[in-house]
Amino acid sequence: MKSDSWWKSLGFAIEGIIYAVRHERNLKIHTILAVLILFFALFFKLKFLEYIILAITVTLVIAAELFNTAIEYIVDYICKEKCEDAKHIKDVAAGAVLTTAFGAIFVGYFVLFDKVREYAGFALKRLPDLPYHLTVMSLSITVLLVVILKAIFGRGKPLHGGMPSGHAATAFSILVSIIYLTKDVMVIIMVFLLTILVCQSRVQLKIHNTTEVVIGAILGAVITFFMYKFFL
Template sequence: MLPDRTADTLIEKLNYAIEGIIYAARTQKNFRFHLGAAALVLLASAIFSVSKGELIIVLLVVSLVLIAELFNTAIEELVNMISPQANAQAKITKDIAAGAVLLSAVVAIAIGCLIFIPYLISPAFKAAGFLHSLNSREQAAYITLFSLLVVIILIVISKAIFGKGEPLHGGMPSGHSAVAFSIGTAIAFLTSNALIIALVFVLAIMVSHSRLLLKIHTRREVVVGAVLGCLVTASIFILFRWCF
């Protein structure tokens, strides 16, 4: 039977809360990862001397991710206590909680890119005129490679959050699907030839379908990978065009 905490003092309740955070940090590798990422983001905020408004936004999104991870841990512990055996409803509950963490992380990454990329690009690229000194093909290559790198990082983070599959094999989302549709989206931004765009996306669909045929991924994992690849790549191309 759980102890009655209604008569506990404020200090005791504060201790319970801190113990919960310590437990999550000690037992949950994803929470430790998010803590490390939060520390790096705050360090970057100090290095780049972001504005007060930007710092408030950074603190809010960092808190959002950490709070989502704490809720996810609490839900997993509760589900494990109620249903220690494998159960379809328990799996759905855990997946939804993990999905909330993923969504908060994607939003945090998007906001982080909007805040920090101008600080990274303006001094290093705009001032030196680096990208402007390149021809259009070289610029396209840089942006495409950067998009693929971001997509791959998000894939690895997503698989770590969901705890299924390996970084390069299986799990949520499909890495092959995400990369294939990322390349397709990049080509769609780089050419106006409808036939080429159609052929590239047909190839992306074939790559994604092969993951289903090999039973490496579920249909949902493939679809999420495709959407992730398209959205991230399109956002980066639009962002670079806006900055330059």
């Protein structure tokens, strides 16, 4: 089955990449993120070696995901029924992808963070100084609207389940307020990560579905944003 033509082998390899990207959601996400990172990195005036390191790291993540996909296909082909050994093989392959992804995060942090902080810091300093009570006001309005919407949709309880997610709305309302109040890039990134974890936990625990969490997040962010814009 092995091709004796280098040109045909190249074509088969490209077909394999296209097939994997087309059918594997995680590979689609990694590929899109890789293209965006390498594209926007061009605007940060990186040194040649920094860009090469970034490109190699991104390539390793994509390669690891391709290997993981191939291993999953092999295991599924051999093991037609569920078995513990097949699960362990898939878990180890997925662990390889996770390891490279964490490595990419560290590389991206050390290569890009100072550049991103420089641009983001300049934009944040241009935000106006506003009274702190706007945070409480916007948060209160967000919670009130969440309760009203839950009553309208008739799903869930005020503090549990339903449309939209009150936890997601509250978390994103706080995030927007933090952006206006601190103007510190590192603090904003940390709060953003906590916000994402809050949203992810609601879906993971099956208290909300993805749509309810996304709508809650948009609701909290938009209300808080317009509260601050209104009092400019």
